[in-house]
Amino acid sequence: MRMSAAALNYRDLIIPMRGYGRRMQDLPLILLSDGVGIVDAMGDGVSSVALGDRVCPIFYQTWLAGKPSNETMLSSLGCEQDGTMSDYMVLPAEGVCHVPSHLSDFEAATLPTAAVxxxxxxxxxxxxxxxxxxxxxxxxxxxxxxxxxxxxxxxxxxxxxxxxxxxxxxxxxxxxxxxxxxxxxxxxxxxxxxxxxxxxxxxxxxxxxxxxxxxxxxxxxxxxxxxxxxxxxxxxxxxxxxxxxxxxxxxxITVGSRADFESMSAHIAGQRLRPVVDSVFPFEALRDAMDYLVTGQHFGKICISHAGQMANN
Ligand SMILES: NC(=O)c1ccc[n+]([C@@H]2O[C@H](COP(=O)([O-])OP(=O)(O)OC[C@H]3O[C@@H](n4cnc5c(N)ncnc54)[C@H](OP(=O)(O)O)[C@@H]3O)[C@@H](O)[C@H]2O)c1
Structure with a gap:
């Protein structure tokens, strides 16, 4: 996946400040669990996505449906696995989901964690x-x-x-x-x-x-x-x-599965819902974005632009 946007959650503050229990991977760790990107290359035998598709990574990479297990709880992005603050991510095909086409990249980037x-x-x-x-x-x-x-x-x-x-x-x-x-x-x-x-x-x-x-x-x-x-x-x-x-x-409740993402996504598409985006920070300004999250002034999601632009919605 060539990443285009990411978004912040409260958890992204806790992880660098005091870690996330015993589950956190050894440092260095790439932060954030929310993001969206384009399928840029694929392995042999992948049929669920095509080159150029716009997809989000799911929060728990191995929780595909049903109830969670001890094992699925150890596969979250930005904690046990590297997260979305990178130019490219390499993930299994079942670890990504298509996103509703009416959403902007910033809106789509907000879906994997808080929405699910x-x-x-x-x-x-x-x-x-x-x-x-x-x-x-x-x-x-x-x-x-x-x-x-x-x-x-x-x-x-x-x-x-x-x-x-x-x-x-x-x-x-x-x-x-x-x-x-x-x-x-x-x-x-x-x-x-x-x-x-x-x-x-x-x-x-x-x-x-x-x-x-x-x-x-x-x-x-x-x-x-x-x-x-x-x-x-x-x-x-x-x-x-x-x-x-x-x-x-x-x-x-601890986020949800791939099946939750898919049913939610269908509902968002059907109802033409639009996530509330508070502000967008450039990739290089992640720290400023986190400082802003700490203030609690935001109303809606704080996003990161991998292309570097800054905007206020
Ligand atoms: N279990 C999970 O799967 C899961 C997933 C996502 C998030 N979370 C957790 O859920 C919480 C919220 O996450 P978030 O991403 O929505 O955070 P957020 O966007 O940073 O929102 C925090 C908001 O919570 C409100 N708040 C703070 N203290 C409060 C209190 N004592 N009573 C009522 N409201 C209070 C404030 O709203 P006002 O400014 O309007 O007062 C604040 O703006 C965090 O603890 C996060 O770690 C859990």
Missing amino acids: TSWRALVTEGGLKGGDRVLLQGTGGVSLFALQFAKSLGAHVIITSSSDKKLARARELGADETINYTTDPQWGRSVKAMTDEAGVDHVIEVGGAGTLEQSLRAVRTGGTISMIGVLSGSEPRIPLGQVVTRHVRLQG
């Missing part, structure tokens, strides 16, 4: 259907994809943010109700009030220790909390009895 995570949480594991009520935490990459998927599948979306300005933008993208989690720290109760005290069917949990207690308040009996991120810590103090007595499903 949201799709797996809401659709593959969550079985989301029209009329379901969904609570999304914050306006980061995972939550904005979840917003687009949930709305396009007919769900009712409540989203939180620390910023009223970002909440206004989330409304423009279709969010039905918004909560500022800074000015309303007991937002679990507010979600209950917004749902006639029933609670939501699904929660996209990216906060972790600082948010799980409120999520438990907000979810309905029998609902699902997708455990995706631990932005505010990983050791929560929560009333576990509520998980039991209210039959709550705590579902760990």
